[in-house]
Amino acid sequence: MKLEDGWVITLISEEIDNVLSGITTALRDTEACFTEAGSTFKKWAMKFALHRSISAHNFLEGFVAEDFALSDVKGFTDSLTIVVSEKLKRDIQVALHGGNSNVLDETATIELYSKMKKDVAQEILDHLGVCNEVCPFCNVTCHLQITGEHTHVATSHYPQGVAGGRWADSEDLMPSPCTQLMATDLVYCIEEEPMEIWKKYKDYKTDYDSWNIKPTKADEPIHYWKWVLSTFNDDFARIYNAKPAKIPEEWIKLHRIWL
Numbered sequence: 001m002k003l004e005d006g007w008v009i010t011l012i013s014e015e016i017d018n019v020l021s022g023i024t025t026a027l028r029d030t031e032a033c034f035t036e037a038g039s040t041f042k043k044w045a046m047k048f049a050l051h052r053s054i055s056a057h058n059f060l061e062g063f064v065a066e067d068f069a070l071s072d073v074k075g076f077t078d079s080l081t082i083v084v085s086e087k088l089k090r091d092i093q094v095a096l097h098g099g100n101s102n103v104l105d106e107t108a109t110i111e112l113y114s115k116m117k118k119d120v121a122q123e124i125l126d127h128l129g130v131c132n133e134v135c136p137f138c139n140v141t142c143h144l145q146i147t148g149e150h151t152h153v154a155t156s157h158y159p160q161g162v163a164g165g166r167w168a169d170s171e172d173l174m175p176s177p178c179t180q181l182m183a184t185d186l187v188y189c190i191e192e193e194p195m196e197i198w199k200k201y202k203d204y205k206t207d208y209d210s211w212n213i214k215p216t217k218a219d220e221p222i223h224y225w226k227w228v229l230s231t232f233n234d235d236f237a238r239i240y241n242a243k244p245a246k247i248p249e250e251w252i253k254l255h256r257i258w259l
């Protein structure tokens, strides 16, 4: 039997419409629960996840939400509604009409899912009282829960190797956090084609004035990031085309304890 072109689309488009309209209804009903202008993301997310259209999909299993200020519930709902009813719908339609042959292709599905996730996450971030600037050296996100112009700060920085930072001579990934490097005379490189310019970490403000990275001589990354770099050292090296970091002996001892 030869199936007609587009049979999959016909089959699932009604279901997709139902899911998307269930989400938009849940967004509006959730908004109605917040009579005050502002709330927190955690309160909003818990209410949304319990909505009958959403809870049926079991999103509450392992559900964790950070508690950030959500100052404009209506604006947040309006933006998410547009993402769901216009952007997501369009993306799904485009993916499904991609010649129809790849409708059931796993790669196409993963790509669509990751794009949708990114769009929704960006919309949420834009409305939360969080800063999403990252440290120019280790990529840690600014830890201040504010928006607008300010000096960015992180309570702890990652080992630079997790962001690809390496020693220039050996190409080994660096296990040191930015705070420790700021207390040394070591240098970093800014590539300005066709030249490389080397500057002392302690003078980082000349390039990254909006960041405040406190020089701390004996500072160390938190245990979690020590574990991450120790465990995935070879993977990071491969991804960044560098050599694995020389992990301090103390970290390896810790690593054994964790195991």
Ligand SMILES: [Zn+2]
Binding pocket: 135, 136, 137, 138, 139, 140, 157, 158, 177, 178, 179
């Ligand atoms: Zn950093």
Ligand SMILES: [Zn+2]
Binding pocket: 131, 132, 133, 142, 143, 144, 150, 151, 152, 153
């Ligand atoms: Zn910031």
